[in-house]
Amino acid sequence: MTDITDGPDVLESGKKTGLPRQTIADGLRVPNVAVFLKRTTLEFLQIIFNTREPGSFHYDGEDDTKTEIQITDQHAVDLEAVQVRPAIVSVRGPVSWRQLGLGGGAVEGRFTPTGKTTFNDLLTGSVAFSCLSREGIEAEQIAHLVFNSFKVFRPVLQKYGFFSIKSLNIGSETLVVQDGDNDDLHLIPVFITAHVQDRWSLDEITAKKLEKIIIESEICT
Amino acid sequence: MSAPKKHPKITLPGQRKVQGLKKAFQQVKDDMAKIHVASLSDGKGRP
Numbered sequence: 001m002t003d004i005t006d007g008p009d010v011l012e013s014g015k016k017t018g019l020p021r022q023t024i025a026d027g028l029r030v031p032n033v034a035v036f037l038k039r040t041t042l043e044f045l046q047i048i049f050n051t052r053e054p055g056s057f058h059y060d061g062e063d064d065t066k067t068e069i070q071i072t073d074q075h076a077v078d079l080e081a082v083q084v085r086p087a088i089v090s091v092r093g094p095v096s097w098r099q100l101g102l103g104g105g106a107v108e109g110r111f112t113p114t115g116k117t118t119f120n121d122l123l124t125g126s127v128a129f130s131c132l133s134r135e136g137i138e139a140e141q142i143a144h145l146v147f148n149s150f151k152v153f154r155p156v157l158q159k160y161g162f163f164s165i166k167s168l169n170i171g172s173e174t175l176v177v178q179d180g181d182n183d184d185l186h187l188i189p190v191f192i193t194a195h196v197q198d199r200w201s202l203d204e205i206t207a208k209k210l211e212k213i214i215i216e217s218e219i220c221t
Numbered sequence: 222m223s224a225p226k227k228h229p230k231i232t233l234p235g236q237r238k239v240q241g242l243k244k245a246f247q248q249v250k251d252d253m254a255k256i257h258v259a260s261l262s263d264g265k266g267r268p
Contacts, residue, residue: 174238
């Protein structure tokens with residue numbers, strides 16, 4: 001079995017097929033669906049917030065001291081820095097396979113001479129973005145921007161390997177109380193559930209071996 | 222002279238309150254798992 005992660009793939013028949021699953025900034029192909037979900041959505045938000053004017057949640061990925069908002073993964077965040085400036089922190093949720101569409105049996109293409117068959121399927125994955133600020137209304141505004149960005153730029157994301165954005169939700173506000181600190185934080189989560197295409201091919205190795213045996217036996221006789 | 226009294230931390234109606242960021246992230250994960258399961262089907266048998 002071969003995972004096809006670098007689509008669009010060119011079948012032996014010459015037909016181009018499949019969605020690319022890649023990062024936005026450098027077009028790197030991402031084999032792991034879970035990593036793809038988190039990395040591409042984070043990159044998308046960083047690009048969106050980078051285009052915003054200074055003074056309006058401008059994101060600067062090159063200089064941490066200049067950025068007005070932190071956009072990062074849960075494991076990379078500096079928890080103390082969150083106290084200083086607003087932040088968007090991503091947390092990945094479950095990724096599920098549940099026989100969507102034709103249930104993994106969808107044959108995308110078959111190359112008869114070798115018996116190589118390419119299948120495709122859909123996986124469902126979730127990511128949450130925790131929008132954090134010391135001011136509740138600011139956290140609300142950031143959550144609104146995140147929610148709208150995914151809603152509005154849905155077709156653009158589909159070019160990078162998202163089959164579809166299945167659902168978007170803004171959660172309720174949570175007050176995060178910090179020990180020994182007067183600066184409480186307000187957290188508003190934005191949940192995103194998306195379908196991602198998964199593709200793989202199966203080769204009939206047994207048939208190839210059998211072919212070899214037949215050829216060898218022909219030489220001997 | 223004694224230090225000024227701190228304002229009591231209040232929670233507004235409908236607002237949840239958790240102690241620390243780690244617990245807050247855990248709560249986000251729990252909520253996300255519920256939403257994920259709910260969004261797996263739209264009730265019409267289609268993705």
